[in-house]
Amino acid sequence: MGLRLGARTVADTDLLVMAIVNRTPDSFYDGGETFGLQAAIDKATRAVDEGADIVDIGGVKAGPGEEVTVQMEIDRVGPVVVALRERHPAIVISVDTYRADVAREVIALGCDLVNEAWGGADPQIASVVAETGAALVCSHAGGLPPRTDPDRPQYDDVVADVINTCTSLADKAVAAGVRRDGILIDPCHDFGKNTFHSLEITRRLDELVATGWPVLVALSxxxxxxxxxxxxxxxxxxxxxxxxxxxxxxGAQVFRAHNVVETRQALDMVSVIRGDRPPKNARRAL
Known part of the structure; x- marks a missing residue:
């Protein structure tokens, strides 16, 4: 189906690193390290220098925690979007949000991609993305409301459920006017799933790829x-x-990651092994 994110047209063989920048005081991994505005801007800029193709900016912790209003979320992520767009005009900027009102504001500030990780919890988000020409992630969260943890989730076939949910959301997004070449699907490892579910999805990821929609994975x-x-x-x-x-x-194409340098090198090695790109500095026995 092809994929276009901002000014970038993504080739079928491209493997993209999506760097995580959380402007939250309570993120599960960084514990608030980039909650300060300058710290978030510096990390976003550093991620580009380290080889990130996309920078994903979030203002609300995924799990339970303090209430964050729409305006608070905009105030957290908006200035980072603006600063990064000024410093790196060509980089793909993503915002991790499930709220249509937030999506509208950050797209106006320079966001290219709305990373919606809660299975279309806000039904207006696709319409907002369609109006602006931005791109959208369609995800599977097992029907959970935003910011809730799963409690003994059960599926007859978790992969079939993921495929049905993600492709249905993608089809509805196209019907709402979202660009067909601006949609990715994300099985959302751990969201609404136990470890066995996430492992099964990983084993059978080629079945998601076979739907034709570009696949994003958040494994980090x-x-x-x-x-x-x-x-x-x-x-x-x-x-x-x-x-x-x-x-x-x-067959996944986009990889959301905390550790940009290591992820970039791992994916570059995959590309070289597959023959999609030559070694960067081949000298041995030559």
Whole structure:
């Protein structure tokens, strides 16, 4: 179907790193390290220098926590969008939000992609994206309301449920006027799922790819990685990279990541092995 994000046309062989910048005081991974405006701007800028193709800016913690109003969310993410757009006019800027009112404001400020991770919880979000010509992530959260944790989720076939939900949302988005080449689907590992569900989705990721919609995966330091290896939050990078490479080989194209340098190198190695690009500096025995 092709994919166009902002000014960038994405080739079928491209593997894109989506860097995470959370302007929240209570993120599960960074614990508020980039809650300050300048810290968030600096991290976003550094992510571009480290090889990120997309910078994803969030203003609300995914899980339960303090209430964040629409205006608070705009005030958190908006200035980062503006600063990053000024410094890097060509970079793809994403905002992680499930609210149509937030999406409208940040797109006006320079956001190219709305990363909606709660299964279309706000039914107006597709219309807002359609009006502006931006791009949209259509996701699977198992029917959970935003910012809630799953409690013993059950599926007859989790992959079938993901495919049905994501493709239905994508089709509705197209019907609402969203560009067909501006839609990605995300199975949302851990959202509305236990570890066995997330592993099953990863194993069968090629079935999502076979739908024809470009696939985004958010694997970085997730609980399913930690539980699979029985390691703590800050020891999950090797497992994350293994899942990243596996997902790339299964056909995923966009990888949301905390660790930009390591993820970029892992994906570049996949590209070289596949023959999509030459080695950067081949000298051995030549």
């Amino acid at each position: 330091n997730k609980d399913f990685v930690g539980e699979s290896l029985d390691v703590g939050l800050y020891d999950r990078l090797p497992g994350t990279l293994a899942a990243t490479v596996y997902s790339a080989m299964k």
